[in-house]
Amino acid sequence: MNDIGHPLRLLYIEDNQDDVILGLRTLTKNGFQIEATVAHNQAEFEKAVAETQFDIVLSDYYLPDLNGLTALEYLREKQKSPPPFILVTGTGNEAIASQAISMGADDYVVKEYLKQQLPKAVKNALSRVQRDQERQQLLRLLRQSEERYRTLVESALDGIIVVQNNHIVFANPAFLRLVCFSSLQELSAQDYDALITQEETGKSDQRYDRPYHSLKCADNTKKWIEIVTTDFTWQGQQAKLVQVRDVTRRRLAEEQAQRMNETLRQMNASLQASLLRLEQTKNELAKALEFNDRMLQNISHELRTPLTHIKGYTEILLEGIMGEISDEQREALQIINEKADTLNRQINQILTLQTLNAEDFELRPIDLELLVRSVIQDFQPTAQKHNITFQLHIAEDDILYCSGDEERLQESLNNIIDNAIKFSPEGGIVTVQLRSVESDFLWLTISDQGIGVPTDQLERIFDRFYQVDSSMSRRFRGFGVGLALAKQIIEGHGGRIWAESTNIPGEGTAIQIMLPALKEVR
Amino acid sequence: MANEKILIIDDDPLVIRLAELIIKNINLQPLSALKGEDGIEVAIKERPALIILDLMMPEMNGWETLSQIRKTECIQDTPVIILTARVGATGDLIGTQNKPHYEAFLPKPFSMQEMRDKINEILNRAP
Ligand SMILES: [Mg+2]
Numbered sequence: 143m144n145d146i147g148h149p150l151r152l153l154y155i156e157d158n159q160d161d162v163i164l165g166l167r168t169l170t171k172n173g174f175q176i177e178a179t180v181a182h183n184q185a186e187f188e189k190a191v192a193e194t195q196f197d198i199v200l201s202d203y204y205l206p207d208l209n210g211l212t213a214l215e216y217l218r219e220k221q222k223s224p225p226p227f228i229l230v231t232g233t234g235n236e237a238i239a240s241q242a243i244s245m246g247a248d249d250y251v252v253k254e255y256l257k258q259q260l261p262k263a264v265k266n267a268l269s270r271v272q273r274d275q276e277r278q279q280l281l282r283l284l285r286q287s288e289e290r291y292r293t294l295v296e297s298a299l300d301g302i303i304v305v306q307n308n309h310i311v312f313a314n315p316a317f318l319r320l321v322c323f324s325s326l327q328e329l330s331a332q333d334y335d336a337l338i339t340q341e342e343t344g345k346s347d348q349r350y351d352r353p354y355h356s357l358k359c360a361d362n363t364k365k366w367i368e369i370v371t372t373d374f375t376w377q378g379q380q381a382k383l384v385q386v387r388d389v390t391r392r393r394l395a396e397e398q399a400q401r402m403n404e405t406l407r408q409m410n411a412s413l414q415a416s417l418l419r420l421e422q423t424k425n426e427l428a429k430a431l432e433f434n435d436r437m438l439q440n441i442s443h444e445l446r447t448p449l450t451h452i453k454g455y456t457e458i459l460l461e462g463i464m465g466e467i468s469d470e471q472r473e474a475l476q477i478i479n480e481k482a483d484t485l486n487r488q489i490n491q492i493l494t495l496q497t498l499n500a501e502d503f504e505l506r507p508i509d510l511e512l513l514v515r516s517v518i519q520d521f522q523p524t525a526q527k528h529n530i531t532f533q534l535h536i537a538e539d540d541i542l543y544c545s546g547d548e549e550r551l552q553e554s555l556n557n558i559i560d561n562a563i564k565f566s567p568e569g570g571i572v573t574v575q576l577r578s579v580e581s582d583f584l585w586l587t588i589s590d591q592g593i594g595v596p597t598d599q600l601e602r603i604f605d606r607f608y609q610v611d612s613s614m615s616r617r618f619r620g621f622g623v624g625l626a627l628a629k630q631i632i633e634g635h636g637g638r639i640w641a642e643s644t645n646i647p648g649e650g651t652a653i654q655i656m657l658p659a660l661k662e663v664r
Numbered sequence: 665m666a667n668e669k670i671l672i673i674d675d676d677p678l679v680i681r682l683a684e685l686i687i688k689n690i691n692l693q694p695l696s697a698l699k700g701e702d703g704i705e706v707a708i709k710e711r712p713a714l715i716i717l718d719l720m721m722p723e724m725n726g727w728e729t730l731s732q733i734r735k736t737e738c739i740q741d742t743p744v745i746i747l748t749a750r751v752g753a754t755g756d757l758i759g760t761q762n763k764p765h766y767e768a769f770l771p772k773p774f775s776m777q778e779m780r781d782k783i784n785e786i787l788n789r790a791p
Contacts, residue, residue, distance in 0.1 A: 439750060442750075443720065443749045449773040450679060450682075450749065451679070451682070452773075453774075453775065454678075454682040458776070461689070463685055
């Protein structure tokens with residue numbers, strides 16, 4: 143009959159043994175398995191209660207040193223969950239019975255009807271205990287479940303709030319921390335829509351098209367947040383569940399990245415501008431150079447036009463087309479014609495000097511000995527006119543080849559020999575010496591017996607239009623552009639050219655030329 | 665082959681006079697024009713055996729004149745000697761890219777001999 147899984151531990155507080163036997167027999171007969179303890183007095187009662195946790199207590203009302211109500215009171219004081227208590231009374235004691243019930247007794251049984259009433263009373267009491275236990279268990283489970291949810295909400299890193307009628311009615315600690323309020327009460331006083339507002343600028347999450355919101359904190363600072371809102375029912379009323387995530391750092395990082403991008407864009411723009419300016423400058427420079435070249439072309443053109451007339455009509459006269467001319471007239475006309483050619487050559491040299499580019503050289507192996515001999519041959523008539531002789535010293539066993547632009551090299555030798563003749567006195571000797579140095583270089587020396595060049599001016603004779611001094615320029619023609627052009631050509635071939643002079647009249651000037659030798663010919 | 669006509673087009677009257685003297689001297693008949701347009705007219709009318717053409721001329725310059733000659737059917741095959749003072753340091757003609765065809769060029773200043781040689785060469789005559 144009892145479902146508690148073990149014999150019913152029953153405390154029987156009764157000094158009358160017959161009553162005890164009757165009660166126990168009644169219960170046994172009704173199917174209860176009982177393990178009974180009988181207390182005949184207060185001492186036994188207290189001892190029994192101290193030793194055993196009983197499932198149920200039956201108590202007589204009147205004992206010599208104890209009554210049922212005292213026992214009930216004692217049990218309820220001593221035990222946290224006191225066992226069900228059934229009072230056994232005599233007839234006419236209903237007042238006591240009802241007092242017992244009000245003190246927490248489960249039931250009472252009248253002695254005269256013990257057989258009829260006791261089993262039912264015990265059974266009810268046990269059911270009540272079982273129901274109580276089940277309810278306790280349920281409550282415990284409920285509490286545990288609630289505890290789990292509370293833990294979830296309270297330890298969540300995101301803020302979680304419940305909003306009703308534009309006021310926050312619940313906030314988890316994370317949200318309180320975020321918004322800097324110390325309690326929900328303070329927070330509830332705020333209007334929700336003043337606290338959290340949508341921002342126009344930017345999306346917190348492009349994937350979900352989620353706009354940024356801002357949160358006004360208790361200290362009046364503003365935080366960037368991202369929210370997710372769900373409608374639900376809270377305590378029977380419509381509410382919004384709002385999840386709040388602090389994205390201030392992300393937003394600041396984004397802003398910083400944006401600023402950085404902006405800075406980079408600006409830097410790029412100014413770089414582009416600089417490049418543009420550079421390009422413009424380059425173009426202007428190119429234009430200036432082009433202009434320079436064109437100017438030079440124009441000047442040459444302007445100079446050549448009258449030369450064309452001078453040369454042309456001189457030749458017409460020389461040819462006798464305009465009539466017979468005397469020998470003296472012929473000589474004079476020949477001088478004019480020659481000088482027109484000289485002038486034209488000089489114009490060409492100036493142009494060359496301005497436009498010469500070593501990259502345009504047409505290099506091929508050149509026998510320098512042959513070139514030197516042919517240049518000297520060309521100058522023989524001029525030299526003879528001034529009674530000047532050439533002395534040629536060529537190292538016969540040396541290989542005298544270099545790699546060069548023949549036309550250009552010839553031009554530079556022409557200019558140097560021309561100068562040597564120009565500065566030689568009547569009857570002087572121009573010495574030309576050619577040899578190789580360790581078969582690495584070809585060494586050419588052209589010396590005259592003129593007045594020489596002051597040592598401090600030696601380098602300057604290769605400058606354009608250099609003249610030693612005005613008195614010299616009166617006595618001799620200037621160096622013009624010939625040496626400057628020779629220098630440019632020799633250096634364009636990877637060679638060197640310099641002048642040596644002792645400044646002793648008669649010892650003259652020596653022009654020294656070094657050119658890289660061509661070691662493997664053919 | 666005597667009395668072949670040689671047309672000289674140059675804005676410089678002194679050069680025209682000079683060229684006429686040289687051309688007459690080798691028994692050819694000189695024609696002349698001071699402008700490109702006039703030169704083309706003379707050429708169409710007289711059909712010279714050779715045109716000597718200056719480059720630097722006001723209004724229609726030498727290259728434009730040469731283009732017109734090459735486009736004008738009755739004279740387009742006439743050989744042309746370009747005559748110019750606008751040459752580079754090495755005596756080469758400057759800026760000849762994309763220019764119409766010409767047979768020879770003579771840099772100014774020129775010698776009589778050079779002009780005679782060029783004319784004879786193109787007319788394929790013994791000098
Ligand atoms: Mg002209």
